[in-house]
Amino acid sequence: MSKKPKILYVEDDIYLSFVTKDNLEIKGYEIIWCEDGEQALATFSDNDFDLCIIDVMLPKLDGFSLAKAIRRENINIPILFLSAKSMKEDRIRGLEIGGDDYITKPFSIEELILKIEVFLKRSKVKSLKTVEKIIEIGNYRFDFANLELSENNISQRLTLREAELLNLLCQNRNKVLTREDILNKIWKDDSYFLSRSLDVFVSRLRKLLQNDPGLKIENIHGVGFIFKVEV
Numbered sequence: 001m002s003k004k005p006k007i008l009y010v011e012d013d014i015y016l017s018f019v020t021k022d023n024l025e026i027k028g029y030e031i032i033w034c035e036d037g038e039q040a041l042a043t044f045s046d047n048d049f050d051l052c053i054i055d056v057m058l059p060k061l062d063g064f065s066l067a068k069a070i071r072r073e074n075i076n077i078p079i080l081f082l083s084a085k086s087m088k089e090d091r092i093r094g095l096e097i098g099g100d101d102y103i104t105k106p107f108s109i110e111e112l113i114l115k116i117e118v119f120l121k122r123s124k125v126k127s128l129k130t131v132e133k134i135i136e137i138g139n140y141r142f143d144f145a146n147l148e149l150s151e152n153n154i155s156q157r158l159t160l161r162e163a164e165l166l167n168l169l170c171q172n173r174n175k176v177l178t179r180e181d182i183l184n185k186i187w188k189d190d191s192y193f194l195s196r197s198l199d200v201f202v203s204r205l206r207k208l209l210q211n212d213p214g215l216k217i218e219n220i221h222g223v224g225f226i227f228k229v230e231v
Contacts, residue, residue: 162208
């Protein structure tokens with residue numbers, strides 16, 4: 001019997017938590033529910049989770065602070081934010097601190113399950129890889145299988161989204177990629193909000209690659225991006 005995916009679910013709305021937890025357990029997930037940020041952080045430290053679902057507005061420790069603390073312990077685990085807020089700034093902030101996706105309340109269980117499955121499937125594919133995929137780009141070594149970017153033997157861990165985007169850019173180096181193509185390949189969606197999210201991830205990759213002037217991710221206005229690699 002295969003192991004059930006184990007999910008940390010943090011939400012202080014008791015009724016919503018009961019309904020969501022019940023539906024996700026019916027779908028075959030093991031759900032550990034916490035109703036405040038401090039409890040969730042302690043629970044995360046004592047367990048091995050496959051994914052985190054975190055509400056932004058939490059008592060004792062807010063969702064963003066919780067996510068930052070989780071990222072310090074585990075850079076790879078997918079983090080999905082839940083929030084009643086629809087402000088673009090709040091969504092972007094969630095992505096900037098290491099979140100992988102964002103769902104605005106009210107949401108459908110079907111939508112939540114779809115996003116969960118996407119991340120679990122990608123994590124499973126990564127863990128099943130037997131041959132490491134190493135890409136040399138400028139002064140860097142990019143280990144996609146282990147989500148690592150190294151320079152002068154100093155390694156930085158990437159989130160799954162960062163690694164997927166960098167891998168796509170590397171496979172298409174010195175070629176123009178449209179926003180729609182990038183969004184559909186990585187997010188399976190090309191909505192306006194996700195287009196703004198893409199800018200956040202591009203900015204993060206630029207910072208990670210900034211020590212090599214021969215590597216540039218350039219914006220092609222109204223079209224997309226080109227990853228220029230000097231050879």
